Amino acid sequence: MTDRLKSAEMMPGSFGLPIFGEIINIISKQELFYWQQHQQHGNVFKTAALGFGKAACLVGPDANRLVLKEQADRLSSRLGNQYLAPIVSTDAVLLQDGEQHRTSRKMILPVFHQQALAKPLQGRIAAYFDTVQSVVTAAVADWGERGTIDLDAELRELTLAVVVKTFLGSEKTAEIQQVSEWFTTLTGGLYGLFKWDTPLTLHGRGQAARRKIVKYIRQVIRERVDRNDPANALDVLGLLMNTVDEDGNKFTETQIVNQAILFLFAGHETTSSLMDWVLFELGNRPEWRQKLRAEHQQVVGNEPIAMSHLRQLPQMSNVLKEGERLYPPLFLISRMAIADIEYAGYLIPAGWYILIFPLLTHRLPEIYQDPDLFDPDRFAPPREEDKKQPYSLIGFGGGVHSCIGADFAQMEMKIILSTLLQKYDWTVTPTTAEISPVRQPFMKQKKLTATFVSIEPIQS
């Protein structure tokens, strides 16, 4: 790399206040902060924050391809996501790099593999499907009688129950609720400014909760080893315990615990957040509820949805994609350069963070026509706006660290939507106009409330 490149320090944007950088804006505004920076500076800008350092922010499919695929070996997910280490630990797959990452990923992939999901009634996958369906059916059974509900809280509880039951095989409601509380405290610890491990700080309380989760998972593992019950071999924990790579390596107990915590963490708030926003958009759009209900009636009828229906619901798939596009639960993806990186005429030095943005890419008017509009038909042929350029839709990431649970999440979301469409009609406040152009988590997401009204089964 040569003199023709400009220093990344010359990118538009600002490093903010001395020492603090932009940390206060980032914590208080979250995606709105990056949204505003993008509006002001365009597709390449710089920022900095206390505790993180300097960052190059890159927007668009080319940047996504560079970071997720082409230069993946020069970028560290472990260093880029080190703020997550108090939750998931550094031997969980998201926080691994290079050969270590490749080995773990290869061992984990069969647990969530797409091919397996595509084949109905294959042992373990059918077991996931049935478990998810039973948790969802029980969780939403009384939504029609309860009047107005806090959508975010209900969906978080539901998706956590799904992963605790599916991944750990836990059957007891009290146990699931307890794990749910520990997780809320653990993730709350991320927002603490003081990283001391004492009960006086958010971080410390989060770490105490993590120790309880670790103890709980270890106990489940030991009970399984003692019981040696083959039925347990079919859930995610069972599969992790029995996975052997081609060299005969197995995960250690600590590795199993840490991967399981990552799955529980990565697998519930993401799904609940996306469902929040899909139900919110549908709640504001009777015509789309109607379209989905008609498609659903034609394919599924009044019976519970089955594994074989999942691929026969293109309108529902497009609604979920539109939710992913407009409200990606991970609105940014973070890496740290471990070697110099060249992009758009700049030299980004090793040691800088490089951030790419599902949210901002998904709102580029050169890719998506009328990008702030909820328009699921943009994904239907012949438009297929996401297919014109690779890495235009990256709500589930892409390349080497792409989401392992994407198919599981799609299955779960379709089961939730299908169950709700069959039983209820619903409205959500606030309206889409009040949220526009972009959600602001601390202000408006918490206030999403929904009213579900029971409907009669449609006569065919």
Ligand code: HEM
């Ligand atoms: C709507 C739901 C979900 C969304 C939007 C989502 C999104 C993502 C994204 C964007 C990444 C890439 C992160 C990066 O490159 O830094 C990722 C990775 C990952 N996701 Fe998901 N995810 C979802 C559900 C799940 C579920 C249900 C699981 C269950 C196990 C899961 C497990 C993982 C794991 C283990 C990784 C790390 C993969 C690796 O590093 O190789 N996710 N997810």
